[in-house]
Amino acid sequence: MAIEIAETIAARFVDRIGGPLQALREINERLGHVSADSQQVVAKIFNLSGADVRGIVSFYEDLRDQPAALSHIRVCQAEACQAVGSRALTKRLAEQLEVELHQTSARVTLDPVYCLGLCAQGPAITINGKPYARADLLDIGALLGQTP
């Protein structure tokens, strides 16, 4: 089923400039990640090598090659958020949630992101795609209990 979805999505972007990246982004959004099989589909449809597609997936932080945990936290690591404590927040979350940056535990995935457009209200995070400003003031544990 996932392969058919990936084929359908990739075929829609085949004649577009930037089509492979657009297809990978939509596959990632729809399926939660771009599996090795989906990467093969994109490579075949766009006449690219598997290495080319793996390179795209590994380059872009928002593309995942493995499914995220039920809760996916992304902490902004860009300059404005760093200036107001995003690195300390990342360290605190890693300790509290027992997961390192770029890793997935049974409960949570903790990833970096580079600017969420909330620069004046950092440090900024997303939890399952929902943005939060001034995340250093939030009870993340309580928020995770509220997420599906």
Ligand code: FES
């Ligand atoms: S620098 Fe963090 S939201 Fe822009």
